[in-house]
Amino acid sequence: MTTVNLVEYRKATFDDAKEIHEIVKKTPGIDDNSLYYYSLWLKEFDQSNVVAVQNKRIVAFLTAFRKPKDNSTLFLWQLAAVPRHGIPDLGVNLSYYLIDDEIKKNLSSIEATIDLNNKSILYVMKKLEKRYNGNMHMEEYLSEEYLSGNENHHTETLLKITL
Numbered sequence: 001m002t003t004v005n006l007v008e009y010r011k012a013t014f015d016d017a018k019e020i021h022e023i024v025k026k027t028p029g030i031d032d033n034s035l036y037y038y039s040l041w042l043k044e045f046d047q048s049n050v051v052a053v054q055n056k057r058i059v060a061f062l063t064a065f066r067k068p069k070d071n072s073t074l075f076l077w078q079l080a081a082v083p084r085h086g087i088p089d090l091g092v093n094l095s096y097y098l099i100d101d102e103i104k105k106n107l108s109s110i111e112a113t114i115d116l117n118n119k120s121i122l123y124v125m126k127k128l129e130k131r132y133n134g135n136m137h138m139e140e141y142l143s144e145e146y147l148s149g150n151e152n153h154h155t156e157t158l159l160k161i162t163l
Contacts (some may be wrong), residue, residue, distance in 0.1 A: 007087055009097040012049035012059065013044045013063060019058045027080045029118065048074065049100045052081075052090055059085045062094050072108040073097065073160075078087070079121065091120065092127045108163055110134070113141045113156040125159050136159035 001010040010098035012020070017039040024032050042049060045065050060081035067073045079091050094151040099110065110128060114121045129136045137160045 002111055004107045005136065006054060007090070007093075008053040008058070009094060010051060010053065011046070012042055012051045012063075013046065014039065016051055016058060016061070020063075020071060022080070023058065023080050023082055025069060026083065029115065030078060030080050041132075048098065048102070052087075054085075054087070054159055058082075059065050059087065060090050060094050061090075069109070070109075074102050074107055074110050076110065076112040081126065089127075091124050095128060096131065099132065103132070103163070106133050110161040111158060112138050112162070113158050115154040116157050117154070119163050125153055125161065132163050135161045136161045 017035060020042075021033075021035045024030055041063060048064045048066065051058045060079070062079045063077040065075055065077065066091050067075050076095070079095065079143060081087075081090050099107070101103075110125075110132075111126060112121065114125070116122065125136065128134070139158050139160075140155060141158035142156040143151045143152070144153060144155040147156065
């Protein structure tokens with residue numbers, strides 16, 4: 001656990017699932033999974049998820065996992081914050097908190113899939129590339145056509161930072 005500017009950064013727990021799910025439901029552009037999903041995720045992947053807490057309330061979360069086929073790669077799944085939190089670089093600092101810990105455990109790359117129109121996540125990834133002296137590569141991961149089906153969904157672009 002780390003505290004910076006009255007924001008506490010810590011590992012997420014199963015008990016955080018409901019609050020995380022509420023943040024997701026209020027965040028435009030993020031895939032809304034069920035409460036069951038977040039509960040299961042936080043129970044089974046409890047070492048690679050973090051939250052930022054201010055005044056005993058979760059203000060941001062980051063879910064991530066080590067890729068099963070490449071355990072040296074950390075895949076950042078979802079990063080979101082409550083609207084108008086007023087905390088500079090909250091997503092960046094939350095990411096640093098997780099990755100600073102993960103880098104001690106044989107981490108060779110960081111991946112995320114994003115909508116290229118999401119400038120906030122692109123900003124976070126560029127900050128990670130700089131902080132960890134990495135090289136970022138970008139490629140299409142899943143096309144809009146593939147993901148749309150019965151609903152509209154943007155192309156998911158894979159960003160990989162090799163450390």
